Amino acid sequence: MESRVQHTAEHAFIGALQKLLDRTMQVRKVEHSKDGNTAFIVIPQLDIDTVVKAEKMVNSLISEGRAVKTKSFPSLEDAKKEIPGLRANEARISGEVRVVEIENHDVAACAMEHAGNLSECGFFLVTRLSKKGNEYEVDFVVGQQAKEIAVAISAKLLKVCEELGANLNTVENTAKKVKSDGQNNLKKLKALSKEKLAGILPQTRGQLTVFKGSFSNLADEQLMEFAGEKITSAKTVVVLSNAGPDSAYLTFARSNDLDLDCNKIFREVAGPDGRGGGKPHFVTGIIDKDKAAAIIDKIADTVLSHG
Ligand SMILES: [Zn+2]
Secondary structure (H helix, E strand, O other): OOOOOHHHHHHHHHHHHHHHHOOEEEEEEEEEOEEEEEEEOOOOOOOOOHHHHHHHHHHHHHHOOOOOEEEEEEEEEHHHHOOOHHHHHHOOOOOOOEEEOOOOEEEEOOOOOOOOOOHHHHHHEEEEEEEEOEEEEEEEHHHHHHHHHHHHHHHHHOOOOOOOHHOOOOOHHHHHHHHHHHHHHHHHHHHHHHHHHHOOOEEEEOOOOEEEEEEEOOOHHHHHHHHHOOOOOOOOEEEEEOOOOOOEEEEEEEOOOOOOOHHHHHHHHHHHEEEEEEEEEEEEEEEEEHHHHHHHHHHHHHHHOOO
């Protein structure tokens, strides 16, 4: 596609980052497609606030209508002699070198085509910042596409505000609060689940001990943790279910000194009312919540009949 304008905006953006961070940026590559553009920047740290400052700088340069000039040098070495700290994708440049200058803003060696003036970019918008390995990916759009996406993003944000019962001023804090409330509630639920599971009275037959229980609205992770702890004791089996709104979660586990195939027993007992599996000594699955108690009882009976 014709990416002259998008590409020129990228020069302005990288130049803005260089000014803000006071370092020469290393751009590994830039991809252009009809859906947008991505710059792959090799840098240890890049945050949203810096990117937004650079974005603002680019848009004011666009409004000012900064000229874009090109100059040729016989080689990259010659260009670097005249312009110390020149940014260049050296792997791609050989022989004669074109140096592109955005008037009083940025200079870079580049073989691609450029707009004659930054005003051709119209509007510059960053749509994503993410870290992958040792580099950051910055998605951006330009011109009419940027205007349309800006409207779409603001619509999305307004809907998020509506969903959270927040406004543009409070939405960040509201989102943080929702997140921390969720984490705190989970912590409480786990503590309560632990208490409830600790109240199970084990059944014994000979040397065999079976912890059995059908619960609802506990934290699934806690069932797994409980089972993991109990089966470190000799000749111990744990079979638990935990009903949620639609189905029940099942954990079925045994200590290593028992010769029971939990997978096989689970499949035979639950049949079409269960799915899941795991290792011969530790199974997790989803079962029909109305049949959960019956399935748990039957598994426990099967285990006890082996003992
Ligand atoms: Zn270029």
